[in-house]
Amino acid sequence: MAPNFITEIIERDLASGKYAGVVTRFPPEPNGYLHLGHTFASFLDFQTAVQYGGRYHLRLDDTNPEGESQEFAEGIMADLRWMGWDWGDGLFYASDNFERYYGYAEQLIRQGDAYVDSVSGDEMARLRGDAHTPGTPSEYRERGVDENLDLFRRMRAGDFADGAHVLRGRIDLGSANMKLRDPVLYRIKRAWHYRAGDAWCIYPMYDFQHPLQDAIEGVTHSMCSLEFVDNRAIYDWLMERLAFAPRPHQYEFGRRSLEYTIVSKRKLRQLVAGGHVTGWDDPRMPTLRAQQRLGVTPEAVRAFASQIGVSRTNRTVDIAVYENAVRDDLNHRAPRVMAVLDPVRVTLENLEEARTLQIPYWPHDVIEASSDGLVALPGGERVAPEQAVRDVPLTRELFIEREDFSADPPRGYKRLTPGGTVRLRGAGIIRADDFETDDSGNVTHVHATLLEDGARAGGVIHWASAAHAIPAEFRLYDRLFRVANPEGQNPDDIAPEFDPEQPGHAELSEDSGPLDTGFLRYLNPGSLRVTRGFVEGSVANDPPDTRYQFERQGYFWRDPVDSRGDAPVYGRIITLKDAWAQTQKAESGKPKGEGKKQKAETTPVAVSGAQPVLTPGQEAEVTRLTDLGASEGDARTVARDETLLTFLADAAPGDTFAQVASWTVNDLATLLRAGEVKVRAADLAPLAGLLAFGKVTSRVARDALARAAASGEAPAALIEREGLNSGLDEAELGRIVAEVLEKHPAEVEAYQSGKTALLGFFTGQIMRATKGKAEPGRVSGVLKAALDAD
RNA sequence: AGGGAUAUGGUGUAAUGGCAGCACAACAGAUUUUGGAUCUGUUUGUCCAGGUUCGAAUCCUGGUAUCCCUGCCA
Numbered sequence: 004m005a006p007n008f009i010t011e012i013i014e015r016d017l018a019s020g021k022y023a024g025v026v027t028r029f030p031p032e033p034n035g036y037l038h039l040g041h042t043f044a045s046f047l048d049f050q051t052a053v054q055y056g057g058r059y060h061l062r063l064d065d066t067n068p069e070g071e072s073q074e075f076a077e078g079i080m081a082d083l084r085w086m087g088w089d090w091g092d093g094l095f096y097a098s099d100n101f102e103r104y105y106g107y108a109e110q111l112i113r114q115g116d117a118y119v120d121s122v123s124g125d126e127m128a129r130l131r132g133d134a135h136t137p138g139t140p141s142e143y144r145e146r147g148v149d150e151n152l153d154l155f156r157r158m159r160a161g162d163f164a165d166g167a168h169v170l171r172g173r174i175d176l177g178s179a180n181m182k183l184r185d186p187v188l189y190r191i192k193r194a195w196h197y198r199a200g201d202a203w204c205i206y207p208m209y210d211f212q213h214p215l216q217d218a219i220e221g222v223t224h225s226m227c228s229l230e231f232v233d234n235r236a237i238y239d240w241l242m243e244r245l246a247f248a249p250r251p252h253q254y255e256f257g258r259r260s261l262e263y264t265i266v267s268k269r270k271l272r273q274l275v276a277g278g279h280v281t282g283w284d285d286p287r288m289p290t291l292r293a294q295q296r297l298g299v300t301p302e303a304v305r306a307f308a309s310q311i312g313v314s315r316t317n318r319t320v321d322i323a324v325y326e327n328a329v330r331d332d333l334n335h336r337a338p339r340v341m342a343v344l345d346p347v348r349v350t351l352e353n354l355e356e357a358r359t360l361q362i363p364y365w366p367h368d369v370i371e372a373s374s375d376g377l378v379a380l381p382g383g384e385r386v387a388p389e390q391a392v393r394d395v396p397l398t399r400e401l402f403i404e405r406e407d408f409s410a411d412p413p414r415g416y417k418r419l420t421p422g423g424t425v426r427l428r429g430a431g432i433i434r435a436d437d438f439e440t441d442d443s444g445n446v447t448h449v450h451a452t453l454l455e456d457g458a459r460a461g462g463v464i465h466w467a468s469a470a471h472a473i474p475a476e477f478r479l480y481d482r483l484f485r486v487a488n489p490e491g492q493n494p495d496d497i498a499p500e501f502d503p504e505q506p507g508h509a510e511l512s513e514d515s516g517p518l519d520t521g522f523l524r525y526l527n528p529g530s531l532r533v534t535r536g537f538v539e540g541s542v543a544n545d546p547p548d549t550r551y552q553f554e555r556q557g558y559f560w561r562d563p564v565d566s567r568g569d570a571p572v573y574g575r576i577i578t579l580k581d582a583w584a585q586t587q588k589a590e591s592g593k594p595k596g597e598g599k600k601q602k603a604e605t606t607p608v609a610v611s612g613a614q615p616v617l618t619p620g621q622e623a624e625v626t627r628l629t630d631l632g633a634s635e636g637d638a639r640t641v642a643r644d645e646t647l648l649t650f651l652a653d654a655a656p657g658d659t660f661a662q663v664a665s666w667t668v669n670d671l672a673t674l675l676r677a678g679e680v681k682v683r684a685a686d687l688a689p690l691a692g693l694l695a696f697g698k699v700t701s702r703v704a705r706d707a708l709a710r711a712a713a714s715g716e717a718p719a720a721l722i723e724r725e726g727l728n729s730g731l732d733e734a735e736l737g738r739i740v741a742e743v744l745e746k747h748p749a750e751v752e753a754y755q756s757g758k759t760a761l762l763g764f765f766t767g768q769i770m771r772a773t774k775g776k777a778e779p780g781r782v783s784g785v786l787k788a789a790l791d792a793d
Numbered sequence: 794a795g796g797g798a799u800a801u802g803g804u805g806u807a808a809u810g811g812c813a814g815c816a817c818a819a820c821a822g823a824u825u826u827u828g829g830a831u832c833u834g835u836u837u838g839u840c841c842a843g844g845u846u847c848g849a850a851u852c853c854u855g856g857u858a859u860c861c862c863u864g865c866c867a
Binding site: 005011031064066067124127131168169171178179184189190191192206208210213230232233234255257259262310312313314316318320322323324328330334339367368371426427428429430432460462463464465554556557579580581582583586614636639643665666668672673701702705754758760761762763764765766767768779782 | 794795796797798799800803804805806807809810811812813815816817818819825826827828829830831843844845846847848852853854855859860861862863864865866867
């Protein structure tokens, strides 16, 4: 986990002793399967705890019986364990604590912090008001404690129908934060809970239950996504009213979505239910179980999760980052073998007798990168590179890839052509002497000659012996959607031409309603291509979960569901990068271009220089302040802000006023509004005087101002006490400059070889070394002289 | 419209007043018995307008854009 704003908070909390250790939790609701979107959140929760030597919990957040099940709970656990997580005894079910939540609810009632409301849902929504109008109390808001307690107990006892009453927090109906307008804490809902059965007919709401559960578990840092920012106010209110100490705190991070992927549970369900995929584990799905079946390893998923950063903005990650993580993992894991996916027969006319070749499993670069000098056999055993080979028969009858022979090759084609040569991987060079085609012109047979050593060829192709290779089905997966953002509008999208051979297309057109099925129209009709071909015989004895690189094709493994011993099915985990396809596409690509979006186009020109309109009273203040010497801009800012106005009221009039006003606006405004400024404006005049007379640099003055604001000490006294007005003579400055240069020889060299931007770096170092006492004007002169002299 | 959050290359993320860096992508070259991998290099960026400062991605003011909130879901 790279450093981020949450690790920063944790380090501060640990350093200050706020918590003895870190405790986090990942709280999925067991009403669906985990998908790639969850890996980010779970990784953040778990890995952060690991990183700080803390604990992480898995919490099944099962407070809404609808849709939740043990099957989902177990699926979630299995997927997380597959990812390599071990929460030890840190497994919690929210439903195990229903009784405790209930107790806290009664406590809130007794404290007058919660009440039973008895209006309908519609009425409650109406009374809540909207963004412009504050909420109005329902007629039940002022019920007494005893009545509330009685009603709430009877709610639990099942005396009332669903929806007849709710328990609400009594917070603030007028709050601009809608979440605070007396949120519902409990509702009556007669539903069978997969763990609690029918023990309860009231269930707690997220806003009530989640903070309590965090506190009960002893969680310290409770991470959730950005849409819960407003809910934090309830979280803090609850912690305060129920006096938890030490208490957990909620921090929000931005979600990460992935290009070409949807993660909405409802839409995923539509894909399964509509038969657009074969199930939740269809290798094209973004669910973890699907990625698992695809053959992606947990290490790759974790690498991906660690590579996408953490921030407070919702972002969409480039699919290439995921693909890179998958390839990078497989490159060092998957032995190389050969398979022909779309075969064309080749006869080596001059090969009389079959040969057995020993071809290495690994390319030279993977061998060289091995840390112990050994490499793995498909079974996992690590052996010397020369032993990491398999037997491959070279026979008179072979198969090669249909794409690897061309009677009419495009420019730059490096494979087999009539009369041309190519190297058969590991077997030597052949020349195509002749070829046959069928009625439609498809090549059916190539007649070739195996050439002597010393022959030359421009390219290398893979192959398989017709007599020994194993027939197999290949499933070539591609992105499920044709567009990066299937849930968006995609006005530039061009629907693919109708192709009756592609399953899914017909359903797609009859199924596409105007509403939520819109994303279905972006389904990629070619997301699954099935071919029949041959894989070299050596794979027969390998473990069934071996991931291979089929050379020049991509990474594959045996489909764990559909593959049979006598009918193997190989699924493509991911393609190899294909520079040739790139150039091909570029050649044929119309100059239409992608139309890079220009920022200037998307951002309308801002109306600049617009000044907010001031009231006559504020205008009068502006005049008064400018008369006192303040700049127009500062005056306008101050006049509009009561806090700044009040602060500035006791500033001394005179020459120093303008400076004090400027500091007020530019340096103190934010602190002032937060009520964190301890110094008085009256104490600022002497500081401004020191600055005006050149006794201190502006840097020293601002530092002193900041410290004074925090401590309340008069800044001028502070400067006096620390001798910051002592000035800096030429000799001392020269000495410090020399010291700084000596400490940073690499930077000096870089500067002298032309990187003049480093002047700012040196200036900063010198300012720091002199505590700001050096005058920047002099520094630059001395510095340049010293650097040039060196 | 009220409240809240956010804004750095194509994408994601660093820089906490002092060198705009890293990863992925793209492009070029080297290398290569995988058009893979590897290595080297290159292109592209601080939302806009003002202000403070010797110096601003960072501080101040104003604006713009995007997202979230008005479930008895989580």
